[in-house]
Amino acid sequence: MKRSLAIVVLSLGIARAAVAGVLPEDRADVLLHSYDGGGVTIQGPSLLVRKQFAQKFSVSANHYIDRVSSASIDVVTTASPYNEERTQQSVGFDYLHDRWMMNVGFTNSEENDYTAETFSFGVSQDIFGDLTTVSLGYSLGNDVVGRRGDATFREDVERQHYRLGLSQILTKNLLLGLSFESITDEGFLNNPYRQVRYVDTTTPQGYSYEREVYPRTRTSDAGALRLRYYMPYRAAVHAEYRKYSDTWAINADTFEIGYTHPIDAGWTIEGKFRSYSQTKADFYDDLFPRSRFQNFMARDKELSTFSSQTIRLGASYDIVRGGWKFIERGTLNVIVDHMMFDYEDFRDLRVTGGVAGSEPFYSFDANVIQLFASFWF
């Protein structure tokens, strides 16, 4: 979890893609989230408020909490279940000038053994009769990694994101989105708790553990193409493909299709299917032949070869139609994602009694629920 945490913080810091020409809407959202799968439950709220002023500026603030209770496969096989909380705060500022939009943002994330701070900057412009929006962005993140029970442990990570985006009106019913992002990391990139296993015939189970060691640099490139089409009736379909590769030899493909359909009496329903697959990092192995077999060693299942599928169902209901006092519109929303993970070279060590390295491959399902209310004012 720690490995990806700062990445997540960075991505949240840049999540609001620049849209030139029009300031974002004044809006407040209150979200409750719940993740339950693989022995891990994560719950908490997210509050997001955005307000324009002087018709040129927009400010936003987000307060987000993860309350984690973890008895994951890693934890039950090599450590003890734990509880922890992460709190994240973000602020953003947008400035609109003619067809130019500039945005700056800052995000801070705190938990008992990890701190992350991210500055982001972006510009965008509408061009070609507002048919095209081009955006450029940069983020700089600095993390401090600690380790519970070891007050002397302190490591740093620096992360830089470079982004390029383009959205294009192709026809009066079809939108195209292209985005590219290059990320460089430097510093302590592995989890300070996770361990690798290696063959050890002196033990009853046939293997032992030692700390994992990652390279101190990583550079990744990702490119995505998105299409959104307005149906002959009032509904939209969307499709997406993303290609990813990095210097750790991970290659990944993501496909997604979805459908959004407003129906009578203020309801909108949506469905989505997403498929993800990746190859392993070149220093990943489920069982190394011996201790210190190579310079870099990982047994993080997020760096293994695996695939996952997600099925989403969602519904939204307009609760304030026609306005009420200062609120122009309001919705209640529920989104349920069912995720299925299948690992191809990460074995389930809860199954014992056989030869080391012959355990069944691990798999698990997770359910993710989002309940949120949104108000436009």
Next chain:
Amino acid sequence: MTAPRYLWLVRAAVFAAAVVAVSGCAIEPWVKPYERDHLADPIMTFDRDPVSSSYTGHVYEAREGARGATGAAGGGCGCN
């Protein structure tokens, strides 16, 4: 040395800057502003609920090796 890996990004940025530089040239929009009512419908927004899409991105990034290029690439259809 990893610099050449993101040379493409530098090239892309230069290309984007060039596109912006020539955007003052008169190009007739092939979809007129009054033809964009479908595109202005909230169901056509790439990122309809930012609070939800940020959370969804968080869930994926925490469990997958891949990262980046997850956000909507704008959506400025000039139709408001």
